[in-house]
Amino acid sequence: MFKKLFSKLTIKQKQALWGYLFLIVPMIFYLGVRFYPTLNSFYISLTDWDIVSKNKNFIGISNYIELFHDEVFWKTLGNTFEYIIYGLPLNLFLSFVIAYNINKLRYGLTIYRTLYFIPYLTSLVAVSWVWRWLYQPIPLGIFNNFLAQFGIAQQPFLESTSQALPSILAPTIWVQIGFQVIIFLAGLKGVPKYLYEAADIDGASNMQKLFRITIPLLRPTIVFLVVTGSIRYLRIFTQVYNMTYQGEGGPLNSTKPLVLYIYNSAFRRFEMGYASAMTVILFVIILVITLFQLKVLNKHD
Amino acid sequence: MKKLIMILLVMLLAFGFTFSAAAEKVEITYWQYYYETKEETINELIDMFEKENPDIEVKHETFPYENYNTKVAASVPSGSGPNIINLYYGWLPLYINAGYLKPLPHDEFAPADIEEEFFSLVSAAKIDNHYYALPTAVRSLALIYNKRLFKEAGLDPEQPPKTLEELVDYAVKLTKRDKAGNLIQEGMTMALRGQLHHWVREVLIRQYGGQPYSEDNREVMYDSEAGYDAFGYFMDLAREHKIGEPNFMTDDVTAFKSQRAAMTIDGSFRIGTLDKVGNLDYGIAELPTHNGIKSNFASFWANGITSFTEGKELEASIKFLKFLTSDQAMQLWLTNVGELPAKPSAAFTDENRNDPKYGPFIRGLEYAHATYFVDEMSQRQVWTDAYDRVMLEGKSVKEAVDKAAQEEQKVLDEYYEGK
Structure with a gap:
């Protein structure tokens, strides 16, 4: 199925696909190490989390x-x-x-x-x-x-x-x-x-x-x-x-x-x-x- | 070819045996912060323990003191970390509230037995009728002084100051300044951030007739005449008599070790460090009294079992904890580290009481108080800030003490309201 789809692509499309394939690693790294913690800290800022307890209670602003x-x-x-x-x-x-x-x-x-x-x-x-x-x-x-x-x-x-x-x-x-x-x-x-x-x-x-x-x-x-x-x-x-x-x-x-x-x-x-x-x-x-x-x-x- | 297969088979079997033998061994992990004599002593104790219990292996890991609390806190949410952990008693409320420590099982460590055997200050580790941690040793404060500098100043090295008034006289005589007035030798070390904030809080305030906290420990009481007098005495040492500066030679221990400070107030755990310094001739005395009142501050590091320790590991951890709190371990701890046995029966032997080095600390334990810290770092900070407010901002002693009391009350309120 994938093979069939892949063979239908033009050379340019195939090259682009390879490019994205290689980019996946840094993308995942960035999403996991930079963006996810950043977004998470927005949420944590609305809680009373104290690191050691399991619950993060929502306390608004x-x-x-x-x-x-x-x-x-x-x-x-x-x-x-x-x-x-x-x-x-x-x-x-x-x-x-x-x-x-x-x-x-x-x-x-x-x-x-x-x-x-x-x-x-x-x-x-x-x-x-x-x-x-x-x-x-x-x-x-x-x-x-x-x-x-x-x-x-x-x-x-x-x-x-x-x-x-x-x-x-x-x-x-x-x-x-x-x-x-x-x-x-x-x-x-x-x-x-x-x-x-x-x-x-x-x-x-x-x-x-x-x-x-x-x-x-x-x-x-x-x-x-x-x-x-x-x-x-x-x-x-x-x-x-x-x-x-x-x-x-x-x-x-x-x-x-x-x-x-x-x-x-x-x-x-x-x-x-x-x-x-x-x-x-x-x-x-x-x-x-x-x-x-x-x-x-x-x-x- | 057959030979080769045979050899392989034998090797495989041998490997399998060693593997299964290793698998039967229970491995538990012990954490403490890095302090040279403590690390060595725990290693020695582990060797003794493993000889008695060949089926248990104890892994010992240490971390720098500065990051220790952070390291422990970070291990909590991930559910990783050690089976047995050494924590400062002032940090226990935080970790117990977070469910990090297991209550010690009553059949092995009955609260009534603990209260009978251990010093009463160990009850700082008791919450809702459960003990969560037990110490090997407790510490108290004493006056440590340099005998050579005493002789140099024409003072009798066998007659250290006995009262707060004498302490001032001695300190003034022992202070040296160069022609430009720069301090080159301290009469007494002055850094509140070391052990001296304990001295002000639990010793001076009581000696001036006050008490630092209410009976239930929830209310700050030192914003009183006694508190102003006590902190005033301390600030006069710095302002009037100018017998020392908090950052002289970077810190109190360095100043005393390099013989640039004649007196210091420190814990018994410092003996091991001081003994390693060559040609340092020092003496130890009980803390000076005032108005006939004796007081001292006692504290301890306690060993607890983490809540995720189960099954065989739990059994092994209980065994190890029992070993760490045995009389044998306590005596070794005293001679190696200089911290005092946590049980009166082990501490108050005639030999210990009359020991020239440990004696003053052990006698001090009889009238010592422990502070029920909820956030030791913030509660220490209010005193160093109070000092800076007087010295750098020119505030009065009363203003500085009131501000400290207000800040510390806020820390206490946040903790007890959150409970």
């Missing part, structure tokens, strides 16, 4: 109402936006400056590229712990010992509600620069040389070349980095989990991002329904921000 009144939730949401608002622009600016200057080098380009990329290859957990030790008070911490050499009072860094968040941002930016520099370099290589030659003939200054040629032509690269960078900062977790005591995002929740609050609610306090409600909200936020960025930044294309 109670979780969302509770979230609205939860000051820790608003605090963590605010922290998440602080990470992205301070982190992302600084990250993009530094990466561009570095890439722009490396790109001008005649010699040693590979070495610089490698040096900047190595932090990105290092395990984020290891990076976080090394930085955590660097920030320690005297006698352990290198930063504070360094400050003390110059007679500057030691800084609390991770132990202060105001300094902790920037202290966690620093290694995050340091790591992300590696990735962004590489992408910027690839983008810079893609700018046609003849445009600069034409500009030289017209007597354009370096600044004019930068703002009239380089940056406009890097728009697709920038869009890509802004979108992926935003998502990365919105999902910041590993650094905070490893750099604050017992992964609590302290002191007093001053560094706790939304994702860490979700994790602690789900896997430490076992409030799966509540955590799922937050996940749904994070999903909506990421979706809105990404669509907005794509729309605004791609306007001229």
